Amino acid sequence: MSGIRTPSSDRITVLNVDDDPAFSELVSTYLERLDDRFEVRTAETPRAALRIVDEERVDCVVSDFDMPEFDGLELLESVRSKDADLPFILFTGKGSEEIASRAISAGVTDYLQKESGTEQYEILANRIRNAVSETEANRQMDRAFEAIDAAQEGIGLLDDDGTFLYVNDTYCEITGYERAELVGEHWHLLAPEDGVAQFEEEIQPALEATDHWQGETTYARKDDRPVVVDHVLSYTADGTMVCLISDAFGTESHGTPEGGDRLLDEALDAMEDIFVVLDADGNLLRANRRFAEVTGYSIEEITEMDPSDLVRDEDVGRLEAYLREREDAGRAKLESSLVTKDDRTIPYEFRTREMTDTYGYTIGYVGIGRDVSAQRRRERQLERQAAQFESFAEVLAHDLRNPLTVASGRVQEALETGSTEHLDAADNALANLDKAIDDLADAMQGGSIAESTTRVQLASVFEDALSGVGVDSTRLSVDPDLFVEGDACAITRLAENLLSNAVDHAGPSPSVRVGSTQNGFFVEDDGPGIPEADRETVFEPGETSKSDEGGYGLASVRQIALAHGWSVRVTDGVDGGARFEFTDVALEEQTANADRADSAT
Secondary structure (H helix, E strand, C coil): CCCCCCCCCCCEEEEEECCCHHHHHHHHHHHHHHCCCEEEEEECCHHHHHHHHHHCCCCEEEECCCCCCCCHHHHHHHHHHHCCCCCEEEEECCCCHHHHHHHHHHCCCEEEECCCCCHHHHHHHHHHHHHHHHHHHHHHHHHHHHHHHCCCCEEEEECCCCEEEEECHHHHHHHCCCHHHHCCCEHHHHCCHHHHHHHHHHHHHHHHHHCEEEEEEEEECCCCCEEEEEEEEEECCCCCEEEEEEECCCCCCCCCHHHHHHHHHHHHHCCCCEEEEEECCCCEEEECHHHHHHHCCCHHHHHHCCHHHHECHHHHHHHHHHHHCCECCCEEEEEEEEECCCCCEEEEEEEEEEEECCCCCEEEEEEEEEECHHHHHHHHHHHHHHHHHHHHHHHHHHHHHHHHHHHHHHHHHHHHHCCCHHHHHHHHHHHHHHHHHHHHHHHHHCCCCCCCCEEEEHHHHHHHHCCCCCCCHHHEEECCCEEEEECHHHHHHHHHHHHHHHHHHHCCCCCEEEEEECCEEEEEECCCCCCHHHCCHHHCCCCCCCCCCCCCHHHHHHHHHHHCCCEEEEEECCCCCEEEEEECCCEEECCCCCCCCCCCC
């Protein structure tokens, strides 16, 4: 059965259900390439899928519609009977408004129609990430409420008019009322006549003097049976009254103002995410310690601020719309940059749940905010890599079809004329095809080969890359103290491609120099260089000045750089040749002269 994910979970297990094994394998390959957190399991039948859901943890189901045994919506019904919250995406080639309408009515998480082209896999990957993230956020919010509900003391929150905003399970057990019967009602509902008098004569004066009162009171339960409770009342900084009660004769442990407040605070402060309580107008009533740690403001400062003070001016309109418009039965989501006291911005995703009274009127909101900085950085990198994969797919048909056409034509000529010269030409064409396929495979792998990194010495890498490239080792100059963090095999391929490019354009014995810059390293040759107008397009697949090559070498260079989180650009070398500069690189230098930068930078 699918388990609850925790914040430390690194893997996202996707169950792909499709009766076409070839297409299912293609989907799995692209998903795992686009996000290394994905681990894709496959099933060719709905019954096989249900066995996996029963026996293993699954974070998201991606299913075709038209399958043997029963269709995708019947599978959805069976999956939801086992796990009501498990994300389920219908990914089908049999699309119609009727199916889409049925899918939405059945409660499918998302609906996506199969199309030609590779962009559909990036869309699918984003839908999976969003569905899993939203499910985790909702579960975490539920666990926050469960933590408060698990308290042994009864906990109630009241506004300044004495109306209940929230009560936990223990409060309901002591009073005999359901939560929906108390929220939105005045506390007089629980008070006998002498209880109201006690409040006016004893409790209210103490609260006005010290914001705190402790003692015994008598509640009138729903069944009219009186119950004596140990009672603690205090105010939060925002004016919300916290009411803590415990049955004075039914439990051995009685609440104290320190213990009761500490119990509630510890439940909220234990969360790694931000937790807030808002009134019906969106004003901030309460925030946990994490909010203060992130923003740099004190709890007192936060509760006195307007929510718009914590976002950039350009996000104020979105925030106001977010507070006005509620969707999905009282739940809403907002992505905005949180502005700290020292004017830094941190991307956050906020989710809220509506609190209503017995008549369905909104009385406030509770919300959770999650830092999504790492997720946004990851998404930007994946978008850049996905764009590269799309480019490869676009040129694949053209660049691989040409040598196949030549080989096929030459073989046909050989059969018709009997001349072996045509077979020699066909053999050469197939050799070119083989090289193009190898180059393409290298470039396609470039987005996922930096999964494990080590300390790599660039001098060693470039010397190893000399083999088979044809560069004279005496004309290669590499700073021996230059080290980077990266995948050694991928960086070796990067070196081979750059050296091959130098041979192709600067002659059979080019001079190649490798050195450090302020935030990376450079590789330059003494060839004719690359015209400024061509310096971006040289990285595109298929671009080359050599008619007999596929033009994938520099595309692979950029893809390897992207996989490491680096940027690469072309500029002029010191000797007029091409200079490739890699930036945003984590450099390590053995010598004390770590700040040394190439004078030509």
